Amino acid sequence: DAEITQSPRHKITETGRQVTLACHQTWNHNNMFWYRQDLGHGLRLIHYSYGVHDTNKGEVSDGYSVSRSNTEDLPLTLESAASSQTSVYFCASSGAKGDTEAFFGQGTRLTVV
Amino acid sequence: QQQVKQSPQSLIVQKGGISIINCAYENTAFDYFPWYQQFPGKGPALLIAIRPDVSEKKEGRFTISFNKSAKQFSLHIMDSQPGDSATYFCAASRETSGSRLTFGEGTQLTVNP
Secondary structure (H helix, E strand, O other): OOOEEEEOOEEEEOOOOOEEEEEEEOOOOOEEEEEEEEOOOEEEEEEEEEEOOEEEEOOOOOOEEEOOOOOOEOOEEEOOOOHHHOEEEEEEEEOOOOOOOEEEOOOEEEEEO | OOOEEEEOOEEEEEOOOOEEEEEEEOOOOOOEEEEEEEOOOOOOEEEEEEOOOOOEEEEOOEEEEEEOOOOEEEEEEOOOOHHHOEEEEEEEEOHHHOOOOEEOOOEEEEEEO
């Protein structure tokens, strides 16, 4: 069955370190998204991609970067982790049409100490 | 700037009761309004969605009511069950944005037996 997987599921890192969260989907979807989930804010869009070599900034992109070298993967990098980036991160993918279902991964809980 | 506002933040209902969650949006360009359900430790999953050309959509015990002029939409859960206890997110997107979702803040629903 097609799926979307995130790794690691849990990560503790120190302030200032570079961290990369992985996202891999086997839906063959063109569209991929990274969101962060914080209490009282719902899910907020960090970065998104509509295809290979395409990346775009979302609502809360400062301190984050992504790259899309193939259809299946959209890794999220925190260049220099900060305590404000402690959150639960979700990756999602969807087909090309705007009203199609977005499929979410299980999430990565990141703690920056 | 929160483009989609959701209320209440938390909701407790008795088994068999009706759960109602409300959302309001600002951007009139939105043309797709999904509701996502999230269980603890899991990613959000699509529950039901509506386009603005209809005022109501029903799937089993779940109904979306949509008021385009008021820029509001709501989720009604009839005959609420303990298994419905989860966090619910309303969202909005534009068809041309490829499921790039703007989420509400979320509602934690508890259904007591």
